[in-house]
Amino acid sequence: MAEPDLVALDRIAASRGERVWIVGGALRDVLLQRDVAEIDVAVNGDAGALAREMESAGLGRAILLSGERKPRVFRVAGRGRIIDIAELEGGSTEADLARRDFTANAMAVEIRSGALIDPYGGIADLSLRRLRMVSARNLHDDPLRPLRAARLFSTHELRPDRATSRASRLAAPALARIPGERVQAELAKLLEAPRPARALSWAAASGLLGPAFRVPIPDSRWRRIARAAAAFDSSAVVRLSPPRRRRLRLAFLFGRVGLSARETAAALRRVRWASAEAAQVSRLLELAMAAPDAARGDNAVWRWILEAGELADDALRILPLLRPRARPAARRLRARLAHRRPLPDVRGADILEWLGIAPGREVGRLLDAVRVEALAGRVRTRDDARKWLLRERRDLQDS
Numbered sequence: 001m002a003e004p005d006l007v008a009l010d011r012i013a014a015s016r017g018e019r020v021w022i023v024g025g026a027l028r029d030v031l032l033q034r035d036v037a038e039i040d041v042a043v044n045g046d047a048g049a050l051a052r053e054m055e056s057a058g059l060g061r062a063i064l065l066s067g068e069r070k071p072r073v074f075r076v077a078g079r080g081r082i083i084d085i086a087e088l089e090g091g092s093t094e095a096d097l098a099r100r101d102f103t104a105n106a107m108a109v110e111i112r113s114g115a116l117i118d119p120y121g122g123i124a125d126l127s128l129r130r131l132r133m134v135s136a137r138n139l140h141d142d143p144l145r146p147l148r149a150a151r152l153f154s155t156h157e158l159r160p161d162r163a164t165s166r167a168s169r170l171a172a173p174a175l176a177r178i179p180g181e182r183v184q185a186e187l188a189k190l191l192e193a194p195r196p197a198r199a200l201s202w203a204a205a206s207g208l209l210g211p212a213f214r215v216p217i218p219d220s221r222w223r224r225i226a227r228a229a230a231a232f233d234s235s236a237v238v239r240l241s242p243p244r245r246r247r248l249r250l251a252f253l254f255g256r257v258g259l260s261a262r263e264t265a266a267a268l269r270r271v272r273w274a275s276a277e278a279a280q281v282s283r284l285l286e287l288a289m290a291a292p293d294a295a296r297g298d299n300a301v302w303r304w305i306l307e308a309g310e311l312a313d314d315a316l317r318i319l320p321l322l323r324p325r326a327r328p329a330a331r332r333l334r335a336r337l338a339h340r341r342p343l344p345d346v347r348g349a350d351i352l353e354w355l356g357i358a359p360g361r362e363v364g365r366l367l368d369a370v371r372v373e374a375l376a377g378r379v380r381t382r383d384d385a386r387k388w389l390l391r392e393r394r395d396l397q398d399s
Contacts, residue, residue, distance in 0.1 A: 005059055005076075005083060009041065010111040012053045018045035021093055021108040021117070023086075028104045031126055032156065038082040042096055042108065047074050047085045054083075093117055101145040103132045104158060131158035136167040143174035144182050147208055151190040154199035168206045175211035180272035183212055187271070191249045192242035197230035214270050215257055225256040231321055247277065248314050251284040255322045261286035280311070287315035288322060295329035301336050302372045312337055341377045346370055346385045354386050355393050366392065 006022075013020045024040040043050055051062035051074035060078030071087040088096045093108050094117070100106040103122040109115065125132050131149055139145045146168035152158045160168065175183070190196055190203075203209050204226035207219050232249050240248070254264040265282035269275065287308045294304035305312055316334050320327040348363045357363065370389055373379040379388050 003081065005081060006039070006041075006111055008057060008059055009050070009054060009076075009083065009085075012057065013043060013045070013050060014112065016045060016050065016053075018043055018050065020050075020085075020111050022111060023096070023108045024100070024105045027107050027109055028122070028126065028156075031123065034156075036081070038084060040084045040086065041111070042086050042088050042093065044088050044091075044093075047072050047087045050074075051076050051085050094119060098134065099138060100134055101138055101142070101148060102152070102158075102164075103134060104152070106134050126158075129158055131160045131164060133164040133167055136163075136170070139164075139167045139171045140174075143171045144178045144186065146171050146206060147175060147183065147186045147190075147203070147212055150199045150203035150206070150208060151186045151193075153202055154190045154193040154196035159198075160202065165202070165206060168208065172207035172211055175208060176214065180214075180270060184272045187212060188246060192246040194238045194245075195233040196249070197226070197233045200226040200229050209253075212271075213253070213267065215254075215259070215267060217257060221257075225253060228256060228321065229253065237317070243277075244314065247281050247284060248317060250281045251288070251314075252318050252321060254281070255285050255288065255318060259285075261289070284311055284315050284318060287311055288319040291315060291319050291333055292323065292326045292329040295332045298376070299372060301333060302340075302375045303368075304333065305337055305340055305375055306368065306371050339377075340375045341380065343371055343374045344380065344382050344385050346374075346382060350382070350386075351389060354389055357393075 010020050021042045022039060023042045026036050026039040029036045048062075048064070054060060054076045055062040060076040060083075063075045063077070064072065065075050065084065066073040066086075071089045073084055073086040076083045076085065089099050090096050097106040097108060097117065097119055103120040103125045105122070106118075106120050107122040108117045110117075120132075120134055131152055133139055133145075133149075149160045149164060149168055153160060190199060193199070200209070201223065203212070204219065204222040209222040209226065210216050210219065229249060229252060232245070232252065237245055237248065250268070251264070254267065259267060261282040264285055265278045268278035268281060273281075287304070291304060294300045308315055312333075316330050316337070319330045346367065348359075348367055351357070351363050351366050352359065355366075366389060369392065370379060370385050373388055374385070379385050
């Protein structure tokens with residue numbers, strides 16, 4: 001990993017009489033031959049002064065990440081890869097590694113010499129695809145770490161060993177006290193992985209899902225829900241974008257818990273999920289629950305498809321898994337969805353001009369109505385839309 005920014009970082013550190021090691025996830029991912037987006041390094045000196053010298057050298061902007069917490073961590077971002085510079089915890093590389101979560105993350109390589117430090121057998125564990133804790137106390141000291149184990153199981157296919165699983169179960173209740181922002185970051189990565197079902201099952205068996213989502217239902221129920229989530233490991237879901245996979249799985253999990261769309265949005269906001277995504281997940285659930293009634297009538301089908309918009313396909317993926325008896329309704333809606341017609345370019349201003357009416361709610365109602373007709377194939381052009389609207393207006397006036 002002899003990249004220009006790292007060479008420059010080491011040169012600046014050497015001029016200060018300091019040494020720098022690549023540590024943690026970056027080294028782990030290099031050994032696993034995975035892409036590395038960010039590089040974590042540790043320095044046996046003043047991380048802030050080193051980051052500011054990098055900024056002065058034009059290598060990026062230096063930002064303090066850790067706030068008042070120790071050890072201090074600075075990010076240098078701008079020209080090349082993002083580099084996070086932390087001060088060694090405990091005063092030495094060995095002491096710093098001893099405080100880390102898993103052996104796969106408790107390795108270091110000195111940039112200058114290339115010397116590898118692997119005191120806990122992290123390389124051997126990686127070769128076995130095994131996730132092993134450095135110590136139970138480290139998991140107890142930061143209860144987010146068991147959830148990180150689930151995330152690494154999901155994203156890196158590193159399976160926690162028995163001792164790590166036992167320690168995670170003991171630490172799990174304290175996860176409810178971890179700030180929502182930290183929990184959300186781990187959950188998001190776990191759920192957007194291509195195939196997270198085994199990791200979710202492990203997290204449920206370890207008692208992590210209730211405290212993580214702040215939904216206190218029995219662990220046995222979380223285990224059943226996690227097993228059912230295996231349906232979202234299918235190749236059809238894996239092909240979707242990571243954010244879309246994440247939204248699908250969230251909607252399914254909260255739907256199986258039994259929360260309403262509104263309760264789901266509130267629960268996600270409690271874990272500091274972005275309001276826009278919480279609203280989308282909530283809307284997915286709302287659409288899925290409304291779909292069986294919509295499937296009973298022709299116009300209702302097309303109106304549901306219009307209201308669902310881009311979320312229609314995902315709502316229909318969730319529906320049969322939340323309500324197995326609604327499978328025929330899902331098939332009916334999906335068949336119509338496959339045959340929907342494109343919408344002609346008709347806008348509110350057109351309706352005002354064609355019908356000579358004043359702005360108001362009636363314009364929105366008529367615009368939706370003509371779009372329903374277009375989806376059904378009964379209106380195909382702007383001229384068709386104009387004629388249909390004139391007839392509709394005339395019929396209303398005559399009735």
